[in-house]
Amino acid sequence: MRIRTEISSDYISEEDKRIAVIANALAHPLRVALVRYLSTKNCGKGVDNVTCNKDLVKMFDYAQSTVSQHVKILKESGLFITENKDKFTFYTLNRELLEEVKDYF
Numbered sequence: 001m002r003i004r005t006e007i008s009s010d011y012i013s014e015e016d017k018r019i020a021v022i023a024n025a026l027a028h029p030l031r032v033a034l035v036r037y038l039s040t041k042n043c044g045k046g047v048d049n050v051t052c053n054k055d056l057v058k059m060f061d062y063a064q065s066t067v068s069q070h071v072k073i074l075k076e077s078g079l080f081i082t083e084n085k086d087k088f089t090f091y092t093l094n095r096e097l098l099e100e101v102k103d104y105f
Contacts, residue, residue, distance in 0.1 A: 025077035038093040
């Protein structure tokens with residue numbers, strides 16, 4: 001999300017800008033669904049609870065490139081944490097950040 005620097009206010013804090021980036025990341029229904037999916041998927045431990053791009057494509061029935069673009073936005077906002085193993089990228093939800101956003105309001 002671009003924030004216009006020429007339009008500023010002393011009242012707008014860095015925290016406000018950070019929350020705006022996260023809110024922008026959640027401004028698409030697919031991204032909200034991806035966050036919701038990871039919030040339920042990664043609650044346990046073990047192999048059944050890891051999520052990779054292939055899982056997301058299969059679950060949401062979108063093209064791989066479409067899912068990747070949405071995941072990229074969620075990663076840039078800090079909501080998705082990635083871990084690379086071999087040729088796979090695994091995703092987890094940054095629950096602490098989500099709680100922080102929830103508590104902000």
